[in-house]
Amino acid sequence: MASVSLRKLEKSYGALRIVKGIDLDIRDGEFVVFVGPSGCGKSTTLRMVAGLESITDGEIRIGERVVNKLAPRERDIAMVFQDYALYPHKTVRENMGFSLKVRGVSMKDAEGRINEAAEMLGIGHLLDRRPGQLSGGQRQRVAMGRAIVRRPQVFLFDEPLSNLDAKLRGQVRTEIKRLHQQIGTTIIYVTHDQVEAMTLADRIVILRAGDIEQVGTPDDVYNRPRSVFVGGFVGSPAMNFAKAKVEGGNLVFADGNTLPLAQIRTGRETALEGRQVIVGVRPEHFSTAADASLALNVKVQVVEPLGSDTLVHFAIGNETMTARMSPETRPEAGAQIRVGVDPAKVHLFDAVSERVLD
Amino acid sequence: MTTSTLSTTDRIEKQPPAWTKMLDLSDRALAVLLLAPAALLLSLIIVYPVLRLGYTSFFSLSLTSGLPAEFVGLDNYRLMIDDPVFWETTWNTVLITLITVPGALVVGMALALLANLPFRVQWPVRLSLLIPWALPLSFAGLIFAWFFHSEYGVVNDVLMRLGLPGVIWFNSPNWAMAAICLTIIWKTSSFMALIILAGLQTIPRSLYEAADVDGAGRVRQFVEITLPLLKPSIVVALIFRTITALQTFDIPYMMTGGGPGTSTSTLAMYIHQNTISFLDLGYGSALAVVMFLLSMCVTVVYLRIIRTKG
Secondary structure (H helix, E strand, O other): OOEEEEEEEEEEOOOOEEEEEEEEEOOOEEEEEEOOOOOOOOHHHEEEEEEOOOOOEEEEEEEEEEOOOOHHHHOOOOOOOOOOOOOOOOOOOHHHHHHHHOOOOOOOHHHHHHHHHHHHHEEEEEEEOEEEEEOOHHHHHHHHHHHHOOOOOEEEOOOOOOOOOOOHHHHHHHHHHHHHHHHEEEEEEEEEEEHHOOOOOOEEEEEOOOEEEEEOOOHHHHHOOHHHHHHHHHHOOEEEEEEEEOOEEEEEEOOEEEHHHHHHHOOOOHOOOOOOEEEEHHHEEEEEEEOOEEEEEEEEEEEEEEEOOOEEEEEEEEEEEEEEEEEEEEOOOOOOOEEEOHHOOEEEEOOOOOOOOO | OOOHHHHHHHHHHHHOHHHHHOOOOOHHHHHHHHHHHHHHHHHHHHHHHHHHHHHHEEOOEEOOOOOOOOEOOOOHHHHOOOHHHHHHHHHHHHHHHHHHHHHHHHHHHHHHHOOOOOOOHHHHHHHHHHHHHOHHHHHHHHHHHHOOOOOOOHHHHHHOOOOOOOOOOOHHHHHHHHHHHHHHHHHHHHHHHHHHHHHHHOOOHHHHHHHHHHHHHHHHHHHHHHHHHHHHHHHHHHHHHHHHHHOOHHHHHOOOOOOOOOOOHHHHHHHHHHHHOOOOOHHHHHHHHHHHHHHHHHHHHHHHHHHHHO
């Protein structure tokens, strides 16, 4: 096991800067998830750590070693690829044992490690099959098995669940988490799925256009987003945003709705007076107005009963908002209702920089 | 509105044309019907000539003798056994096959690996691969006949510049055969390269990346990943190349005319000599049947290899 540190890590293709100087310290045994939309540089960063992409500038350390110039095989890492990259002409056993064979591990030792990993992943009965004879989920497990038998310092996962159906994805996700708890090796995991990031990570690194937008525990990024981007990216359904102006100690929305700022930010009202802000509220932080001290008068557009709860869609000015209400709440479409807002859960962002207003 | 409704009803009630009933017979009948034109065409241009060839081989039929065709049974085949030129040309054909097929495979593999490198501009590489393949065989024969010319040839020129003695290529059976084999390898390796290149491009890059991470070096990756995954492409290339090698005609015909003597003559050239030059269709057909059976044997062997390897 080892820590991983990235210092001013950059990657450019000609004039195009893909990764723009990332600084990050990953602790020994930590499960870190890189998450972000397509093209944010998360996979490129992972591939630079693996040694599959050269780095333009900066430094990567695995443990105490600077690995910038080292080939992948010299970095003591193991990787699970998006398409699994299993050797189609080799059996599961040969796939898992290939790296051991290459490194000259004795047959007996290799066999022991393969069986141990296979047992851990529940693929013992598949060892003599070829990848073509396996289901997607089984291939995924074999790919993980191939990584485990190596006993590397760091595991790298490149969107390993994206080829699985939703049900299987949930199942394998749990297995990955269990696996980490069992073996405790440092893991860097790349995904574009924020649910995967939230459920798996010790810490989440949210990337945007080659830069780190926020690093924090799942709790941090969910409850204390540093920007509109993070607020909108983490959580499902996404955080609602509406522009407002601070006037006379109130947040005044385009449609005339107001929220008293004093209840949201005690002591900071004067500093914000006259400023344009973006107000962010998560769907689950709206409520039926009866028990709320803050409320908005809105017109219901669409109601989506999900069984466990009801999604109520309404508009504030031009912004469509979604509220997650209790399952019994069933307002009529077109009805005028009052929705309560939890004042402790209202996020304020600067309208220009879109960064959080502390 | 009413009119339109009526006409729609009319259309629905109308019986389908009689010929479409044929299609309703069964899927099998439909399949036969659809395959019939292709089967008929193939019968005309392949099955019939092959059968006719076999039939003619049992006759004494020489257009120069002025005699009518006479059924002679297996006489033409018996004649072949005692014919030293048949054995020599057959051996030459087998020798050319044994040298040029593996030769073209090795050179073609090297070319394919080269063409598969991530060149910034791909087309000059691909074009240079295509040119030898696109060149007519007889042209290639002529060009290389000049290359190997004892006085004006570029090959002797290079040898002499290197301080080596020049060779009178086409005076010695061995040197003439060597020149022919080199030419055939040059001409055919690009075809091998194209098939292997197509195979190479189906191997996902991530397999090499996984092997990189697993610790395998370049040579190991080639042996453990590239070669096994290329096996189907290699077998297909070998089938095509072996069959055409067994039919080698143009290049030795243009370079040496089979000489010196008949030392570089191939079975195909001997068939050509008997049927076209001597107009001995009976014996020529018997020779052609032997060549056909030889090609069939090779194909069956290769197909079995493919089947057993899955």
